[in-house]
Amino acid sequence: MSLSKPTNIMYNLIGAYLQRLYISPLRTKAITSCIIAALGNVVSQKLSGAKRLNEDSILAYALFGLLFGGPVPHYFYTYVRLFVQNPLGILLIERLIYTPCFQALALYLLAIFEGKSHPVACAHMQRLYLPTLMANLKYLTLFHFINIKFVPPMLRVLMANLVGFIWVIYLTNKRANKKASKEK
DSSP: OTTHHHHHHHHHHHHHHHHHHHHOHHHHHHHHHHHHHHHHHHHHHHHTTOSSOOHHHHHHHHHHIIIIITHHHHHHHHHHHHHOOSHHHHHHHIIIIIHHHHHHHHHHHHHHHTTOOHHHHHHHHHHHHHHHHHHHHHHHHHHHHHHHHHSOGGGHHHHHHHHHHHHHHHHHHHHHHHHHHHHO
């Protein structure tokens, strides 16, 4: 009986999430994105060996998730279906139009939310945009296709955020490994 309690807790959490998603999808996706983005940032900082957490960075990711990371994909996935039904067509629009625009927005706004000035945010975005976009297109296209083809529409933003969480951790580990190998 005691072994079933963690399972019951998980079922209750999933049930509550789905209920909130049904009642208030935009708010639920925004809050979920906020939490996942902040946690991803914390985990990535810890994995990179940060002695002290950069609270400005955590807040920037949380704000971006709340204001843009949940709502923008929600509206994108809601309205793209009105124009294109084929999953491959949706993937092409998502990868070739939406992703480049959203990536630029994310890099710029994260820098702004961290307190950087407009010129610094623009320089930061220009420096990171192309390598980040190319890596995103190279490594995440299959995940996005699976998300579009097999995940129910109301869960797509959550799935994209979970993949994004793992992506942040992956990139942090790659950067930490590269930095460590240069120091040797």
